[in-house]
Amino acid sequence: xxxxxxxxxxxxxxxxxxxxxxxxxxxxxxxxxxxxxxxxxxxxxxxxxxxxxxxxxxxxxxxxxxxxxxxxxxxxxxxxxxxxxxxxxxxxxxxxxxxxxxxxxxxxxxxxxxxxxxxxxxxxxxxxxxxxxxxxxxxxxxxxxxxxxxxxxxxxxxxxxxxxxxxxxxxxxxxxxxxxxxxxxxxxxxxxxxxxxxxxxxxxxxxxxxxxxxxxxxxxxxxxxxxxxxxxxxxxxxxxxxxxxxxxxxxxxxxxxxxxxxxxxxxxxxxxxxxxxxxxxxxxxxxxxxxxxxxxxxxxxxxxxxxxxxxxxxxxxxxxxxxxxxxxxxxxxxxxxxxxxxxxxxxxxxxxxxxxxxxxxxxxxxxxxxxxxxxxxxxxxxxxxxxxxxxxxxxxxxxxxxxxx
Amino acid sequence: xxxxxxxxxxxxxxxxxxxxxxxxxxxxxxxxxxxxxxxxxxxxxxxxxxxxxxxxxxxxxxxxxxxxxxxxxxxxxxxxxxxxxxxxxxxxxxxxxxxxxxxxxxxxxxxxxxxxxxxxxxxxxxxxxxxxxxxxxxxxxxxxxxxxxxxxxxxxxxxxxxxxxxxxxxxxxxxxxxxxxxxxxxxxxxxxxxxxxxxxxxxxxxxxxxxxxxxxxxxxxxxxxxxxxxxxxxxxxxxxxxxxxxxxxxxxxxxxxxxxxxxxxxxxxxxxxxxxxxxxxxxxxxxxxxxxxxxxxxxxxxxxxxxxxxxxxxxxxxxxxxxxxxxxxxxxxxxxxxxxxxxxxxxxxxxxxxxxxxxxxxxxxxxxxxxxxxxxxxxxxxxxxxxxxxxxxxxxxxxxxxxxx
Numbered sequence: 094x095x096x097x098x099x100x101x102x103x104x105x106x107x108x109x110x111x112x113x114x115x116x117x118x119x120x121x122x123x124x125x126x127x128x129x130x131x132x133x134x135x136x137x138x139x140x141x142x143x144x145x146x147x148x149x150x151x152x153x154x155x156x157x158x159x160x161x162x163x164x165x166x167x168x169x170x171x172x173x174x175x176x177x178x179x180x181x182x183x184x185x186x187x188x189x190x191x192x193x194x195x196x197x198x199x200x201x202x203x204x205x206x207x208x209x210x211x212x213x214x215x216x217x218x219x220x221x222x223x224x225x226x227x228x229x230x231x232x233x234x235x236x237x238x239x240x241x242x243x244x245x246x247x248x249x250x251x252x253x254x255x256x257x258x259x260x261x262x263x264x265x266x267x268x269x270x271x272x273x274x275x276x277x278x279x280x281x282x283x284x285x286x287x288x289x290x291x292x293x294x295x296x297x298x299x300x301x302x303x304x305x306x307x308x309x310x311x312x313x314x315x316x317x318x319x320x321x322x323x324x325x326x327x328x329x330x331x332x333x334x335x336x337x338x339x340x341x342x343x344x345x346x347x348x349x350x351x352x353x354x355x356x357x358x359x360x361x362x363x364x365x366x367x368x369x370x371x372x373x374x375x376x377x378x379x380x381x382x383x384x385x386x387x388x389x390x391x392x393x394x395x396x397x398x399x400x401x402x403x404x405x406x407x408x409x410x411x412x413x414x415x416x417x418x419x420x421x422x423x424x425x426x427x428x429x430x431x432x433x434x435x436x437x438x439x440x441x442x443x444x445x446x447x448x449x450x451x452x453x454x455x456x457x458x459x460x461x462x463x464x465x466x467x468x469x470x471x472x473x474x475x476x477x478x479x480x481x482x483x484x485x486x487x488x489x490x491x492x493x494x495x496x497x498x
Numbered sequence: 499x500x501x502x503x504x505x506x507x508x509x510x511x512x513x514x515x516x517x518x519x520x521x522x523x524x525x526x527x528x529x530x531x532x533x534x535x536x537x538x539x540x541x542x543x544x545x546x547x548x549x550x551x552x553x554x555x556x557x558x559x560x561x562x563x564x565x566x567x568x569x570x571x572x573x574x575x576x577x578x579x580x581x582x583x584x585x586x587x588x589x590x591x592x593x594x595x596x597x598x599x600x601x602x603x604x605x606x607x608x609x610x611x612x613x614x615x616x617x618x619x620x621x622x623x624x625x626x627x628x629x630x631x632x633x634x635x636x637x638x639x640x641x642x643x644x645x646x647x648x649x650x651x652x653x654x655x656x657x658x659x660x661x662x663x664x665x666x667x668x669x670x671x672x673x674x675x676x677x678x679x680x681x682x683x684x685x686x687x688x689x690x691x692x693x694x695x696x697x698x699x700x701x702x703x704x705x706x707x708x709x710x711x712x713x714x715x716x717x718x719x720x721x722x723x724x725x726x727x728x729x730x731x732x733x734x735x736x737x738x739x740x741x742x743x744x745x746x747x748x749x750x751x752x753x754x755x756x757x758x759x760x761x762x763x764x765x766x767x768x769x770x771x772x773x774x775x776x777x778x779x780x781x782x783x784x785x786x787x788x789x790x791x792x793x794x795x796x797x798x799x800x801x802x803x804x805x806x807x808x809x810x811x812x813x814x815x816x817x818x819x820x821x822x823x824x825x826x827x828x829x830x831x832x833x834x835x836x837x838x839x840x841x842x843x844x845x846x847x848x849x850x851x852x853x854x855x856x857x858x859x860x861x862x863x864x865x866x867x868x869x870x871x872x873x874x875x876x877x878x879x880x881x882x883x884x885x886x887x888x889x890x891x892x893x894x895x896x897x898x899x900x901x902x903x
Contacts (some may be wrong), residue, residue, distance in 0.1 A: 109554035116556075143574065150515035151521075158584075163593045165570035167733035169548065172567035176556035179563075187566045194639065213641075236597065238620075495836035 095260035096127040096218070100133075100228065100250035104267045105324035106170045107137035113327050116266075117328060118175030119223060123183055128218045130257065131185075131225045132250040133174055137164025156201035160199035160230075160240045164190070167227035167246075174225050185223040188213060189399040191238065194256075195249060199229035203242035205232055206249075206311075218257075226253060244305030251308050255315035262317050264304065269323040270330030271296070271303050274348045275494040281496040283390035287344060289336035289440050292346050293319075295472040299436035300351030309333065309364035324377045336440055344448060345439035345493040350486045352433040352479050354384060356465070361424025362398055368421045369398065375413045381406045385434075385467040385474065395424075399465060401476065404430060432464065432481035435473040437489055443470050455492040461485050499531040501623070502663035505538075505633065505655035509672045510729035511575045512542035520670075521582030522629060523732060533623045536590075536630045537577055537655040538631040549902035553878055561606035565635075565645045569595070570634035572651075579630050590628040591814055593618060595635030596643065599661075602636035602655060608647035611654075611716075623662075623829025631658060649710030654828050656713050660720035663820075667722050672674065674728040675735030676701070676708050678900040679882065683888050686901040690751060694845050696740035697751050698724075700877040704841035705756030714738065741845055749853060750844035750898040755891045757838040757884050759789060761870070762815045767803055767828025773826045774803065779841045780818045786811045789874040790839075790879065803826035804870060806881065809835060837869065838887035841879040842894055848875050858898040 099119060106112050115131075123129045143162050147154050171187040178185040182376035194210030217224040228246025231239045241248050246263060254262035271293070274282040288296070297306040303321055312319050312333065322330030362368055367386070376383060385399040403409045407428055414426040435456075442448050452473055455461060461484075465476035477485055490496060504524060511517050520536075547566050552559050553872045576592040583590040599615030622629040633651025636644045646653050652669060659667035676698070679687040693701070695718035702711040709728055717724050717738065727735030767773055774793070781788060791805040807815045812833055819831040840861075847853050857878055861868060866889075870881035882890055895901060 109551065112555050146514065146574075147578060147581055150578045151519050151582035151585040152756040154581045158580040158592060161688075165573040165577075168566055168573070169551075169571040172563040172570075173552060173555045174554055175563040176559045179558035179560050185563075187563055189566075189643075239592075247637075366845050397617055424546075442524040 096128045096130070096257050097122060097259070098130045098132060098250050098254040098259045098262045099265060099326055100246060100263065100327070101131065101265045102246065102267070103134045103137050105265050106174065107135055107329065112173050113177050115324060118173055120178060120325070122185045122294050123223055129222060129223045130218070130253055130259070132246060132253060133170045133225065133247040134228050135163070135165060136170045136239045139166045139169070157237060159200050160238050163240055164227070164230045164238050167229055171227050176286060178223055178225075183219060183223055185216050185225055185365050187225045187227070189227050190205060190249070191232035191300055193226045193253065193305070195231035195252065196232055197241065199233040199235060199237060199239065199240045201237075203426055204233065204239035205240040205339035206231060206241065209252050211256045212252070212254065214257065238483060241475065244308055247305060247308035248311055251311045251315070251317055251319070252447055254317045255311070259317065261320050262312065263320045265324035265326065266303065266321060267304060267323065267325060269326055270321050271301070271333070271347070273346065274486055274490050275302070275350065277349070278350060279490045280487050281490065283495065283497045285331050287332045287334060288346060290333060290494055291336060292438050292440050295334045295436070295438040295469065296347055296349050299434060299438070299472065299474055301347070332377055333462045339415045342405070343348070343439055343493065345437045345444045346442040347438050348486050348489045348493070349436045349497065350433060350482050351436075353484055354432065354434065355404050355428055355430040356399055356401050356432045356476060357407070357414065358397055358427050358429070359400040359418070359423050359425070360397040360427070361395050363422045364394050364396045368485060371421055372414065375417045376410060379409050379413045380411045381413060385465055385476065387465045387467070401432070412438070412460050413445060428471070431479045432476050434474050434476050434480040435485045435489060436472055437480055438472045440471050451492060455488050456485055458486060459488050501533045501535070501662050502527055503535045503537060503659040503662070503664045503667045504670060505651060505668065506536065506670045506729055507651065507672070508539045508542050508545070511538055511579065517578050518582050520729060521579060521586050523729070524588035525583060528726055534628045535619060535623070535630060535658055535664070536579060537633045537651060537658060538572060538575045538630065538650040541569070541575050542885070544571045544574070544897050552668045556834060562642060563645050565606050568645055569632070569635045569643050572634055583630075584604050588628055590630055591622050592632070593622070593631045594632050595654070596637035596859050598631045598658065600636035600657065602638055602644045602646070604638040604642060604644065604780035605638060607645055609638065609644035611636060611646065611657050612658050613892070615657065616661045619658070619662065642659060645681045646648050650712055652710060653716055655724055656716045656720070656724070659722045660716070664722065667717065667724045670727060670729035672728065672730060673708060673839065674705070674731055674733060675726050676752070678740070678751065678893050679891055680707070680755065683755060683891050684753070684895045686895065688900065690736050690901045692737045692739060695738060695759050696741060696876055697843050698738045700825055700841070700843040700874065701752055701754050704839060704843070704877065704879055705754040706752070707775050748844055749846040749850045750842045750900065752843050752890050753843045754843065754898065755838060755887050756841070757887055758809055759828065759831055759837065759839065760809050760812045760821060760835040761804055761806050761837045761862045761881060762812070763804040763832050763834070764804055764819050764823070764830070765802040765832070766800050766811050768827050769801045770798050776822055776826055777819065781815060781821060784814050784818045785817045788816060790870055790881065792870045792872070806837070806839070806870070817823045836884045837881050838843050838884040838895060839879050839881050840887055840890045841877055843877045843896060846876070853879055856897060857894065859888055860893050864889060864893050
């Protein structure tokens, strides 16, 4: 018995039957004596349908109106979930982001939560109701409707759990938890019972598709235990919690892969102070988010600077580099979209110096060339050719003893 | 140049092309120098689709959640209208019922507007924006989302026009105005250029399908000139305004028909004080709205009481009458669904005593029997057999000189 936040994504509330299944599960959680807050996304592909409709209507779509449009989606799913709960004999009330007190900045289509004022949610729980909250949406200080961007519903759920000091935030999705690798790439991948926030953040940042980085960050900052599980099998999934001394620390917990990035290289760059600052300043000003950055050692006073960016940002990145190329005296800007990244993540890596060596050796054994390397205390990432990513993941999964027996 | 409220119903914003046509018309009104407030309904059959979805999900649909569900509809259409206006180079902002300050009571699915606080709408107009407001929806004092029931978007438009002291409230629909009779029944029906509020109220109450009674009542109370016109042809339609001395007063302006009611008769009722009060008290308590009521003259201390109710209320009405039948000592309760009403409406009737006679004579000439009669100073209604309604309307239309030449 406690306060439980349950978040259901678009596929979990994809049709009438799924909505009834969700209501049945919520009802059981409620009958067990828990206070339950449900956070829902828009149904299935409804958001895509709305965006297509907007496309048909106008080439000019002000962000404020995009938010007004898209927030219709959660309204529909949350009202339907409340109706299905009524059929289960459970009293429930739905709340928009605004009604739930999700206060954001005014960056339409990608707002950040500034504050949660869950007065009405507390009131509903006190009245014995299940509170069903619209994910993904909030309201700005100027009382305009905002949306939180990709992965926004997870952020809503975590923020609500933090504000209510919930015992757990359960994230229901179409997979049964967090795996040692993407099961589509590695058939022998295993579900992890527990993962630390730090590991999960590294996994999310390097291609893990289960949770977005921002919701894990939020959960870690407020120490909200997450439980990722399936709304199709309802079996227990993966807990994401603060690392503690009891935790079994696998040297490597998971291998992730990401082929959504491209590599940009500026070559023949004069190796003198201020050059990198000018280059990366220009990139930042154009809103290009960089991921890995590598600078080679200087040769004859010239160096190469490589970095990775999302495939969607390649043109903007090239434009930024070309704009400052002459000014900084660089020779050439080149881009390469046929790259991918493989990463090993593990909290136990900190006390096991041999991980890097084993990773390089494993890739070398299968003839994969490493083009860029980036590390943190619990992660090692290598950029390789895109068409070698999957076999690299499988080889590393085996080498680090993660294969299911 | 002034303040113009333009209301567009579901068919007027039924698809992307219609929405662009609406935006084009709004843009032209704005460019002519007017301050424009647009009120929109949900697109076409979207509301029906949502209700069907709710039906699939649950047999139990709390009214509060029905309102949360349905209000998604206007959100979508108003955001799309704003986007289409952006493509026309017109700055526009959408506002939910709550943001537009439509404060209602808390009767979910049929709320009444208590107050309009259009601060944000005024602000938008001051900034040179077109304000696009969600019709049909409001917010209660307890900050719950409400809907205004059938014809609610018209009420929103009229209430907004009243609060802003607008010069006109234009109601765009799929017909070109208010006609002397339903053109499907009377091919020779003519469009009226002007109708008084009183006439329009009588027409709305007796089967006129263009405007709902409540929006005309609201407009009359606040003296908001209405202009009913087509969003397909954009031609000028019918003005509904306060009656003034300049107005040409046709003896009869229109003939309406209504076959949506049934007749209930309680016969053999003792003719003594308190009996009718007990009967109608019971009907009121069960929420049955009566329309025409007729009591025959007493014979041997017994009388018959007949009244009409909406077809959907027949069972409830019969139940109420049966419940008090023995107590008041009445003989029998009977119902008859095969009735219809024909009505002639005209502000000039007040000073023309011959109207009743001409109406009865006309019906008599075609062999139609009159079962009930009800009059006001500008209206005469007769209940006749349902299958004689249409020919009665045509005969009256001709007799009162309304046929187009």
